[in-house]
Amino acid sequence: xxxxxxxxxxxxxxxxxxxxxxRHNQKVRSAVRESLPDLLSGDDVISKPTNRTVMVPVKLLExxxxxxxxxxxxxxxxxxxxxxxxxxxxxxxxGPGSQAxxxxxxxxxxxxxxxxxxxVDWLWEDLKLPDxxxxxAETMDQxxxxxxxxxxxxARSRLDRRRTIKEAIKRRSVQEDAVAISxxxxxxxxxVKRPTPSTRAAVIFALDVSGSMDEGQRRLAKQFxxxxxxxxxxxxxxxxxAFIAHAAEAWEFEEAQFxxxxxxxxxxxxxxxxxxxxxxxxxxxxxxxxxxxxxASDGENAAEDRSQxxxxxxxxxxTVNYAGYVETGGVATFRPRDTQLxxxxxxxxxxxxxxxxxxLAGQEDVWRAIREFFSCGTREERERAGAIR
Amino acid sequence: MSALAQYAExxxxxxxxxxxxxxxxxxxxxxxxxxxxxxxxxLPVRMPHWSFGxxxxxxxxxxxxxxxxxxxxxxxxxxxxxxxxxxxSLAENALVTAHVLGHADFAKNNSLFARFHxxxxxNIVEQAAAHAHRIQRxxxxxxxxxxxxxxxxxxxxxxxxxxxxxxxxxxxxxxVAEKQKPRRSAFHKRFDSLPGEVEVPDAPTGQLxxxxxxxxxxxxxxxxxxxxxxxxxxxxxxxxxxxxxxxYFYPVFxxxxxxxxxxxYWHARLLREADFLPQPTYLEALKAHSxxxxxxxxxxxxxxxxxxxxxxxxxxxxxxxKHGLERAKEVRRDEDDFGFIRNWLDRELAEEAGLLVxxxxxxxxxxxxxxxxxxVREAILAPKFNYGAPRVAVIGMSADGSLxxxxxxxxxxxxxxxxRARQVLGYVRRMxxxxxxxxxxxxxxxxxELAA
Numbered sequence: 001x002x003x004x005x006x007x008x009x010x011x012x013x014x015x016x017x018x019x020x021x022x023r024h025n026q027k028v029r030s031a032v033r034e035s036l037p038d039l040l041s042g043d044d045v046i047s048k049p050t051n052r053t054v055m056v057p058v059k060l061l062e063x064x065x066x067x068x069x070x071x072x073x074x075x076x077x078x079x080x081x082x083x084x085x086x087x088x089x090x091x092x093x094x095g096p097g098s099q100a101x102x103x104x105x106x107x108x109x110x111x112x113x114x115x116x117x118x119x120v121d122w123l124w125e126d127l128k129l130p131d132x133x134x135x136x137a138e139t140m141d142q143x144x145x146x147x148x149x150x151x152x153x154x155a156r157s158r159l160d161r162r163r164t165i166k167e168a169i170k171r172r173s174v175q176e177d178a179v180a181i182s183x184x185x186x187x188x189x190x191x192v193k194r195p196t197p198s199t200r201a202a203v204i205f206a207l208d209v210s211g212s213m214d215e216g217q218r219r220l221a222k223q224f225x226x227x228x229x230x231x232x233x234x235x236x237x238x239x240x241x242a243f244i245a246h247a248a249e250a251w252e253f254e255e256a257q258f259x260x261x262x263x264x265x266x267x268x269x270x271x272x273x274x275x276x277x278x279x280x281x282x283x284x285x286x287x288x289x290x291x292x293x294x295x296a297s298d299g300e301n302a303a304e305d306r307s308q309x310x311x312x313x314x315x316x317x318x319t320v321n322y323a324g325y326v327e328t329g330g331v332a333t334f335r336p337r338d339t340q341l342x343x344x345x346x347x348x349x350x351x352x353x354x355x356x357x358x359x360l361a362g363q364e365d366v367w368r369a370i371r372e373f374f375s376c377g378t379r380e381e382r383e384r385a386g387a388i389r
Numbered sequence: 390m391s392a393l394a395q396y397a398e399x400x401x402x403x404x405x406x407x408x409x410x411x412x413x414x415x416x417x418x419x420x421x422x423x424x425x426x427x428x429x430x431x432l433p434v435r436m437p438h439w440s441f442g443x444x445x446x447x448x449x450x451x452x453x454x455x456x457x458x459x460x461x462x463x464x465x466x467x468x469x470x471x472x473x474x475x476x477x478s479l480a481e482n483a484l485v486t487a488h489v490l491g492h493a494d495f496a497k498n499n500s501l502f503a504r505f506h507x508x509x510x511x512n513i514v515e516q517a518a519a520h521a522h523r524i525q526r527x528x529x530x531x532x533x534x535x536x537x538x539x540x541x542x543x544x545x546x547x548x549x550x551x552x553x554x555x556x557x558x559x560x561x562x563x564x565v566a567e568k569q570k571p572r573r574s575a576f577h578k579r580f581d582s583l584p585g586e587v588e589v590p591d592a593p594t595g596q597l598x599x600x601x602x603x604x605x606x607x608x609x610x611x612x613x614x615x616x617x618x619x620x621x622x623x624x625x626x627x628x629x630x631x632x633x634x635x636x637y638f639y640p641v642f643x644x645x646x647x648x649x650x651x652x653x654y655w656h657a658r659l660l661r662e663a664d665f666l667p668q669p670t671y672l673e674a675l676k677a678h679s680x681x682x683x684x685x686x687x688x689x690x691x692x693x694x695x696x697x698x699x700x701x702x703x704x705x706x707x708x709x710x711k712h713g714l715e716r717a718k719e720v721r722r723d724e725d726d727f728g729f730i731r732n733w734l735d736r737e738l739a740e741e742a743g744l745l746v747x748x749x750x751x752x753x754x755x756x757x758x759x760x761x762x763x764x765v766r767e768a769i770l771a772p773k774f775n776y777g778a779p780r781v782a783v784i785g786m787s788a789d790g791s792l793x794x795x796x797x798x799x800x801x802x803x804x805x806x807x808x809r810a811r812q813v814l815g816y817v818r819r820m821x822x823x824x825x826x827x828x829x830x831x832x833x834x835x836x837x838e839l840a841a
Contacts, residue, residue, distance in 0.1 A: 016434070017426050017449075020442030023533075027439055063440035064812035065545050066779045066796075069803050069832060074749040075758065077768035079684040079699070079742060080691025082757040088691055088747055091754035 028058050028112060033122055058112055120230045145191045154188025163187035201292060201321075202240040202284035203232055206272045208297035210247040211264040217328035220360045221296035222259050224326055227370055228294060229255075240289065242279050246272035248302075252279070269301045269341060270309035277316045286319050294373075296326040299339025310344050317353040324373045327359040396483045399665045404490045408718070409655065411493035412511065413468040416486070418475045424459045425452065427472060431638060432464070434518040436630070437525070438540045460681075461485040465496030465641075467511030480673035483666065484656050491655030495648050498718070501725050502640040508556040513637045520630040527623050539624045542816035543610060543631040548778035550632055551608035552639045560615050561603055564596040605782035605795065610635070612783050618790050619822045628820075639776060643725045646769075650701015651721055653682050654709070657702070684743060693747060693755065695769055703742050704733050730769055736762040744769075779805055781827070791824035792817070804830035807839060814841035 082088060150163055167185040172178040205225045209218065232239045243258035244250055250271040253261055272295070280291050293316065301309060317323050325345045338346060342357065349355040358369040397416070404411075419427075427433055429445045452458075460481060463471040471489045473482055496502045510516070528536045551558075573581075581588065606612045614620070614628035641648070660666065660674050684699045685692035708717045724732065734744075739762045746768045748758040759765070780797035787793060794814075798804050810827060818825045818841045826840045 015422060015426070016437065017422075017429055017442065017445030020437055020439055021445050022442070023437070024439040024442035060443050060446070061439070062809075063438075063443070063541065063545060064809040064816070065547075066549070066781050066813055067806045067809050068779050068801055069806050071803060072751065075768055075771070076693060076747055076749070077695045077765060078691060078693045078745050078747050079695055080689075080745065081743060082691060082745060084757050084759050086757045087754060088693070088757060089753070089755040091750065091752040 024061060027061060032058060032112060120234050146194045147189055148192045149190045150187045151190050152186060158189045160187045160189050200238050200289050201236055202289040203292040204242045204244060204276045204279060206244040206276055206295040208267055209245045209261050209263040210267040212267060212300045213298050217298055220328045221326060223366045224296060224369055240284060244272050244275055250275040267301050268305045270305050270312045273312035273316050280319060291320040293320050293323040296328060297341055298329060299327045299341045301340045306340060313344055314348055317348050317355055322354045325357045326369055329359060329361060392479055393482050397486045399663060400487050400659050403659050403662055409490060409494040411497045414471055414489060414493050415468050416471045416473060419472040420475050424474050427462045428459055432517040433514055434521050436521045438544055461489060463489050463492045464514050465502060466513055469493045470514050480670045481677050484660060484674040484677050487656035487659040488652045491652030492648060495651045495721060498722050499644060500722055501644060505636060505640050509633060509637055517634060538819050539627045542820045543628045545813045545816050546609045547631060547635045548776040549609035549781060550635050552776060554608060556633060556636055558611055561599050563599060565599050601786055602783050605784050607782045613820055617821050620820060646697040646701045646726045647729045649697045650705045653698050653702040654705040700742060703738060707738055708733060726773060727770055730766050734766055739765050792821050794827040796829035798830045811839050811841060814839060
């Protein structure tokens with residue numbers, strides 16, 4: 001009655017456990033994706049932009065069941081020596097902070113490695129530069145290659161295998177004793193040069209690094225710039241960037257140094273606007289580029305710079321496609337009124353110039369700010385939406 | 390003929406002589422990977438769900454730490470299906486074969502097992518594989534997300550079945566018989582006979598529709614499968630598959646101590662009496678036996694869990710020694726773990742086995758709380774009540790079709806973990822397609838209503 005079957009080797013072939021584990025990981029990834037903005041606030045993303053992946057620590061998903069509340073004291077049955085009252089295991093001597101380990105109760109944690117590119121792709125899925133307009137002047141004479149048609153001759157790398165096989169099949173169906181493939185069957189993809197209107201953009205990031213910006217505020221601003229920049233890079237092949245940091249004076253920086261820049265001293269924002277304006281004129285001509293300015297500051301500006309800054313800002317805003325102002329302020333900073341810079345930007349906005357404003361109180365606002373600036377579409381779209389409303 | 394097949398034949402001959410009675414057993418030698426999956430899924434081929442993936446990783450971690458070796462798994466049925474790990478030595482396999490014969494005898498003769506066997510037929514391994522196949526077809530048709538959300542709900546309610554009920558249970562009768570009129574009291578009779586009092590004939594009530602549910606319904610899987618307003622057929626199919634598998638698992642769950650103890654008793658006895666086993670093989674098997682049937686890991690003094698093999702083995706040895714094999718077979722037929730522990734675990738045995746109740750405080754300190762045998766019994770049985778799940782029942786459907794659930798917190802002693810309960814309600818809501826509410830109590834014992 002007892003039958004012993006031979007080993008069945010197919011059991012090794014397919015792991016149901018691994019299949020369901022992969023599905024679990026897929027679910028984790030999509031959960032991570034939904035809460036990305038919160039996860040991304042970690043500094044390591046920015047401090048090592050060359051490191052193209054981030055490790056996101058996650059807990060295993062739990063499939064919930066109805067469960068009773070944890071009792072104040074957990075009872076169970078065991079086996080061994082000891083009289084009532086004997087201590088079987090001493091209490092954990094938790095120092096403060098030792099809970100962070102979190103592995104005491106055998107909970108498994110794991111990290112999901114995510115490519116920054118992938119993350120930025122997700123984040124930027126439906127975002128674009130506001131008011132982007134084709135600048136035709138120069139770009140028309142920078143043609144792109146486009147695919148067009150097939151030919152019997154061409155470079156090997158452009159061989160279209162599917163077409164070639166189709167040709168071969170057609171030929172073989174009418175020939176007797178046909179060879180499998182002949183030279184006549186080969187088909188190569190052809191390219192033609194065709195001018196395409198391109199949408200070039202230049203983005204200037206300006207940051208207030210004066211003494212009044214504390215470390216946290218600077219970090220917020222840099223995070224905003226970082227994600228804006230990463231996104232723009234992915235979205236637009238030809239985006240030119242320039243980085244300006246200023247206190248009482250303004251300097252242009254390389255990207256790498258810009259994210260490290262810090263300074264002390266007073267704030268004279270007009271100098272940053274002037275430098276930005278100059279760059280726009282000399283390097284990024286409005287006829288060839290869509291011009292964008294993003295400026296981050298805590299909003300404090302030297303009182304004597306008020307009128308000068310107002311004038312330079314307006315001049316700048318008249319030429320750019322869009323100017324975004326990001327104001328950083330800790331949650332503790334309660335301001336009954338607008339800061340000086342916010343007031344200035346508001347005035348410019350009131351004149352109908354393309355200006356957006358956003359404030360960053362904490363890391364969770366960074367993503368909201370990016371959404372606000374980059375999801376607004378073109379000015380016409382905005383106006384249309386406004387009219388409907 | 391392999392040595393193992395020879396031993397198996399000998400062991401079986403002995404088992405028959407000792408009066409063991411079982412359906413045929415199909416043995417299969419399986420690789421580690423399959424054994425791991427059986428431990429995770431409960432069955433060799435079962436429906437896909439991401440939660441099994443989580444258990445799978447936990448199991449792999451446990452195995453890599455080396456404290457979870459699986460020798461065999463047996464699925465009761467006709468025939469029984471037993472899987473032996475391919476890394477077992479010959480001696481271990483001889484032991485395991487004898488062990489499986491014990492299980493097989495238990496599964497055929499225990500009345501709880503027999504009842505479920507009768508309801509579901511004896512081929513759960515094939516059935517579960519067919520279920521998995523049907524679910525795979527559903528995935529191909531409607532996509533993995535939709536199937537997954539059905540499984541999320543069904544598997545979360547896996548233990549919420551009526552284990553006293555039938556596998557194939559029909560819907561509530563649509564109508565109830567007319568209500569019995571309350572008997573008139575003597576006072577009313579006298580009142581009616583007063584002068585001037587006219588007798589008002591009662592309006593005929595006719596047939597009454599049954600309230601749904603007519604009584605608190607604890608079989609949540611069954612209820613949702615049959616009464617969810619917009620459940621699609623394939624969704625109901627999945628609910629009923631999960632329920633069928635859950636019912637199949639119940640006897641194994643409810644008789645674990647008895648069953649493992651019985652199998653351990655018989656592998657020890659059959660091997661002891663197996664004169665055909667070479668001495669070294671017998672010694673090696675004996676060592677494997679003492680590794681399985683011991684209260685705590687080597688070098689330890691206490692364990693914060695009761696080893697069902699050890700406890701069951703100890704109790705069965707005592708029963709056979711004191712009352713004879715015939716009585717033991719009656720116990721094997723009649724009891725489940727509740728009766729077995731309450732009726733047969735006496736003070737003497739509890740002391741001998743060193744059983745204790747411990748208490749773990751919030752700060753992690755663990756103390757021996759009691760050695761009283763009544764307390765020990767309850768501590769052993771506590772995780773087994775109601776299939777290990779809180780008692781949650783359907784108490785009604787509102788006019789808008791929303792589902793009303795209630796947790797029997799008085800019976801369970803405390804309320805539900807609200808966070809998890811809300812998640813489960815979320816799963817259920819997607820199946821019910823309308824609001825779902827659940828009454829329970831919070832930490833302070835105040836009534837709360839959770840909703841999704």
